[in-house]
Each structure stands twice: as C-alpha cells, then as structure tokens.
Amino acid sequence: MTFLELCKKRYSCRKYSDKLLEKEKLDQILAAAQAAPSAHNQQPWKIYVLQGKEWMEKIDGVTHCRYGAGTVLAFAYSKDEEWVNNREEILYPSGQIDVSIMATQAILQAAELDVDSTWVMDFDFEGCKKVLGLPENEQMVLLMPLGYAAEDCQPAPVHVVRKPLDAFVSYL
Ligand SMILES: Cc1cc2nc3c(=O)[nH]c(=O)nc-3n(C[C@H](O)[C@H](O)[C@H](O)COP(=O)(O)O)c2cc1C
Numbered sequence: 001m002t003f004l005e006l007c008k009k010r011y012s013c014r015k016y017s018d019k020l021l022e023k024e025k026l027d028q029i030l031a032a033a034q035a036a037p038s039a040h041n042q043q044p045w046k047i048y049v050l051q052g053k054e055w056m057e058k059i060d061g062v063t064h065c066r067y068g069a070g071t072v073l074a075f076a077y078s079k080d081e082e083w084v085n086n087r088e089e090i091l092y093p094s095g096q097i098d099v100s101i102m103a104t105q106a107i108l109q110a111a112e113l114d115v116d117s118t119w120v121m122d123f124d125f126e127g128c129k130k131v132l133g134l135p136e137n138e139q140m141v142l143l144m145p146l147g148y149a150a151e152d153c154q155p156a157p158v159h160v161v162r163k164p165l166d167a168f169v170s171y172l
Helices: 003-009 023-034 053-060 095-112 125-132
Strands: 045-051 071-078 138-147
Touching (some): 003 095, 023 095, 045 095, 053 125, 071 095
Antiparallel strands (some): 045 071
C-alpha cells in the first residue's frame, strides 16, 4: 500500500467491536508518535494510555465520542515545555501543533496496522484534566479511541468529501 492509499484508507471510526488492541500494536503506534517532529525538538507532549472498564466509564463521563473503544489515548502537552515563537508581537506557542503532528503519525500508524481510530476534540477539557489528575501546567489536546471497527461500522459519507485541490492550493 502506498502512503497516499494509507491516508485515504484511514477514517474516523464511530463504532468499535469488543476486540481489544494488542500490546505490540499499541507499542508501535506509540513509537510512531514518538518519532514526530516538534518545534525546537522540545517534545512537550504527554500521552496517557487508558484501558479497562473503570477508565472507559470515566472517559464516558467527559465525552460521548468513545464509540465503544477499549483503549483511549489522551494527548496533552506541558505548557512549561512547549516552544514559543516570541519574535512576533502575538506569541505563537507550539504545543497544540506538536501534539497534533504526533497524533497524526499515531492514527496513520494505526491504519497501517489495521487498527481503527478516532480523533476526538468534542470533550470536556477541564473535566478530562480533572479525571486524569493532570497538573495545572498540562493542557489537553485530543482523545483518541483505538481498536477494531464493529462489523457494521462504515466510514461516514463525509470521509470521501474533500475540497478539490484548486480550492485551497495556490501557485503564487
Ligand atoms: C481536530 C479534529 C477534531 C475532531 N473531533 C471529533 C470529535 O469530537 N468526534 C468525532 O466523532 N470526530 C471528530 N473528528 C473527526 C472528523 O469529524 C473527521 O476527521 C472528518 O469528518 C473527516 O472524516 P474522516 O476522518 O472519516 O475522513 C475530529 C477531527 C479533527 C481533525
């Protein structure tokens, strides 16, 4: 499979089966995340691996978007460790960008391993931080349910809907 085929194969899974994610696959997904670039190589990221009934119930308390997955990764970053572009009048911090790149690498690695995933931003950020017991200086970015799609799970119709290249690419 080419990289482009892999990118198109990945979709947001919204119904997981009971089959649990194997440790070796989880390790590989985490290694792909680790290999991500970050501003100034500061790697301000944190990943919390959540598994088991109790954690899933806690996650259900902060989002309706777990979709029955048995593993959820919570991605955050340390505000003390992110790089900040302070050459501009408005400061541009890198934490969310760094974490987004690593999470993208994780979902694509998952897809290569035939593991399904969802990028979830629709959750109670402060509630989640509390449930996970994160320190004040850590900022949540996303939750990522991982596992195997239920037999009747289909990509949403929007999965194949993308703006044409000429709508957002300009050759200057
Ligand atoms: C930043 C971001 C936030 C998202 N938040 C959610 C979410 O909270 N719940 C959800 O079901 N999907 C969420 N998605 C998935 C998008 O809805 C999905 O990627 C988009 O509709 C395209 O579909 P596809 O991923 O199947 O190709 C999110 C995606 C991104 C990149």
